[in-house]
Amino acid sequence: MNHDSVYSKEKMVLKITRYLLDAQLANAEVRNEGKSALQRIQQENPPQFLLSLSYELSDERKPMATRRLAGILLMNLLDAKDATTNEHLWMSINASFRSHVKGNLLNTLGSSVPEAWHAAAQVIAKIASIEVPIKEWPQLTGSLLETAKAKEPDVKLAAFQCLVSIASSTYYHVLESHIETLFELTANAIKGDDEDVALQAIKFWCSVCDKELDLQASKIGVVCTHSRLIQRKLLSLVPMLLETLLKQQEDGIWNLAIVPIVMKSIDNNIKNYDCQLREAAIRALGSILEGPTFEKLRPTSMTDQNSRLKETTAWALGCIFKLLMKPGNWLPDISETKVEQIVNVLVESMYDSPDVAKEACGAFYCLVQSFKSFNFGSSVVTKRLSDIIYSLIQAAERTDVNIRSAAYETLNEVVICSNLAEESCEPVVSLLTSIMLKVRETTTSNDRENKGDLAMLWGVARVLIQKLSTTDFTKKRMLETEAFTMKELLKVLPCDSSTARGEAICAIGALASAIGPNFETHMLRFHKYLEAGLQNLEDYQLCSKSVGVVGDICQALGHKMLPYCKDIMRILYMDLSSDDLHLSLRPQIFSCFRDVALAIGEHFESYLVDAVEKMVLGTTDVCAQLDDSDEDMWEYDNLLKRSVFEACSCLLQALYDSLRSSQLVFPYAIKLLYLVDSVMSDDIQNYPEYIDHGSSVVTAAVKLVGDLVDAAC
Structure with missing residues (x-):
């Protein structure tokens, strides 16, 4: 059958339109007739049926309903579970028919209707998976690249979707001869204003990277002969992709996340036998780790009027502290003056908007962690200790539970790294009283959220008790409130929040260690709660904490523990015999x-x-x-x-x-x-x-x- 005879079948095309409409009507009789007609045409003349469907899909004048169904039928025809069946069906069709079908599909990529071009892109990917491996359709990649140059975002998006499919396929090597054009097009797309197109462009390189990693994994111990597209463009890709970190949506979601692909590229090459590729990977890694200098990411950004900028700056500062600062190993180019400036700005940020305050807590947490064994940073915290503690307490008063959690976690780190010299310990000593008063307020509430706060508060109390026990002076000050602290702890133990009970029990263990043999006066009231925790195998974490506290109390009481051992040992024997023991x-x-x-x-x-x-x-x-x-x-x-x-x-x-x-x-x-x-x-x-x-x-x-x-x- 020649081309002219194909195009002369105008009535046939119209019939398919009618049948496609009928097959979707509510009337069951008409609908079944439409379906039967389509099935009959498919069985009698598969090539003509495929061609007619492709015309239906590409014709902008046709109803959306018929174009949608035409796309679905094309996909189903070429999507058999058996790849051999797909190939046999398609390749048995006359080359002229196949050429016209492919032409119609490529034209559909320029459709103004998303459903149409999306369906066309999927069908193109199916046909490509059949033809390209046997060296048919050599013009495909070139055609897609031309389509990707279109001004219309939807057209470019459709073309990139097809390119992503090729990048993920076994025939991705066909992209090799177009690598420069591909890089130029994807770079322009990523830098452009249309995020959907940019995401597809990034997905293209992600797909290439995944493909090459898979190929390498399957060739362990064998020289891998894949095209190495990532390796060839690594030094160009990294700067381009890193720039996308500047792209953010107003809702705060960073959709253009590119660090994973960069790290895949680095991992792919950093141990490569080719020294040039190893150097490229190391340079790329250095670009990520070096980032902006501290001077560029100066704390003045935290005082910018733009709340999003302040939030992002706090996040970035936290990343720097987390990645580059370890206990006792301070960055050499950050002076104590700069550290003090950072501390001051982060303290002020605790009073900012919820998002900024949360990120500021996170940054401060990472900063303080680096001070644990380093007097240089600790001295800066000591100078502002009262302000720091107060700002974190205020942040913990916010209604957002995420901010409260971040504030309490950071407060713990501040306490741990604080200097308990006699002249500077007062803020930490006073904090225990403040926490206990806050506990008293929270204990009277049955609100579930308050029970979560109660657990966090007792977590802070435990850290405070442990910290204050490290020097004789602060231990003496802490024990002045021993009775009050124990009274509040015992109030928590009957509550139905196992998390709060667990934190309270741990705090009691810390208090017992601090009090020593005199803790005997509290055991009469506490031992029943301790035994209940030991028996609670359903909540193994609470049971675990209770077992640990037995050890704390044994060390504190010594021989005075004897009256309570009989019941404790009996419960522990029962636990060991239970099938429910974790x-x-x-x-x-x-x-x-x-x-x-x-x-x-x-x-x-x-x-x-x-x-x-x-x-x-x-x-x-x-x-x-x-x-x-x-x-x-x-x-x-x-x-x-x-x-x-x-x-x-x-x-x-x-x-x-x-x-x-x-x-x-x-x-x-x-x-x-x-x-x-x-x-x-x-x-x-x-x-x-x-x-x-x-x-x-x-x-x-x-x-x-x-x-x-x-x-x-």
Whole structure:
């Protein structure tokens, strides 16, 4: 059939239009007739059917409903699950028909109707996946590049969608000869004002990058022969893509996120055998890490009238502090004066709009983290400590829960890095009282949001108690409010917020460590809540915190812990026997046995047999069920055994003077030595790289053997 005969079938095209309309009508009879007619034409003359559908899709005069259905039918015809079926159907059609169908589809890319050009782009991608691998349709890429030069954004968008499909395909190498034109077009698109087009242009390079990474991964140990488009354009791509970070939407969503593609490019080349490509990757990485100088990103940007600019500047400052500052390692070109300037501006920003305040909290958090072991920065914080604490407290009063959370987290870091010299500690000491008063206000509310605040407040209180306990002067000041603090803590424990209860229990543990043996006066009221936490296996995090606090209290009370040990040990035995026990809790409970034994000494003898039996037999049973091929389970196996060895060593030391206690342990000595033997063989033969002679399970095992020998002598 020649071209003229194809174009002379005008009546056939009109019939398809009518059938396409009928196939979508509400009347079932007419609709079925339309569908049947379309199916009949498809079966009788597939080439003519495809051609007619392509004309329908490309004709701007046709109803939108028929063009939409024509696009769907074209997609379905070329989208069989079996690629061989697709290829056979399409390639069995006369070349003239195929040429006209492709021409119609390319013309449709210029349609003013998005549904039409989008459908055309999808069909073009399907046809390309069939023809291009067998070296048909060599003009496709050139045609798409010409279309991508159009002034109309929708036309360019359609062309780029097709190019993205090619970049993701097995035949992406056809782009190689057009690399310069592709770069120019994508660069113009990315720098242009139409974000949809820019996103497609970025997606094009993302697709190329993903494709080349996949090809490299599939060619491990083999010289990879792909086109290396990313490598060839890396030095041009990086600056162009980094510029897109300047593009933002008013709603604050950064849609043009390009750092991932840049990092993929760098990762793709930084270990390449080609030294030029390695250099290009390193230069690209340097461009990202270097960023603007501090002088360019000066804090004066934080005082700009544009709220979005202030928010972005605070975010950028946080990124710099996070990436380039580590504890004790300050950037050499930032003087103390500049640090003070940053602190002043961030403090002022706490009172700004919610978005600015939140980012300022984040920046301050990262900044303060770098001061933990560095007196240089800490001195700056100390000078403004009162203002800093007050500004963060004010930020924590905001209605936005995200700001409150950020403010409390930052407040914790400020407390941790603050200088507790006698002349400068007052703001931190006073903060504990302020927090406790805030706790009192919050405790009376049943509001769920306030319970979240309560957890954050007790988190701050715990940090304060721990910090104030580090010097004699501040510890004395802190203990002046001991009764008030404990009273407020006990009020929280009956509440139904497990997060708040958990933070309160941890704060009590910190308080017990600070008070020491005098904490005995609080145990009468507290022990029932502690025992409830130990029994709460459904909330394993609360249970875990409770187990940890038992250790804190044991160290604080010593022998005064004895009256409470019977119930605590009974609950811990029950936990170990429960099927609901979380894996992480078992080694913690074993460590808790150690703490109890060290606290009550020879009085632990009455618990010795049950404790050792639970540890040795329980560990043997649990370890036998673990999957040895799972590295995480292997590490858990070692953690569990190490906790047994350390606990048993402590038991033997605590009961060293008791001959009867040694005799009670010996029946389990063989089983303990079996555990030791399993560790020694596994650690040395299978995982030698994990042996840490300072703290590994091997060290604990060897120490236990020595303690067993000492006990036997």
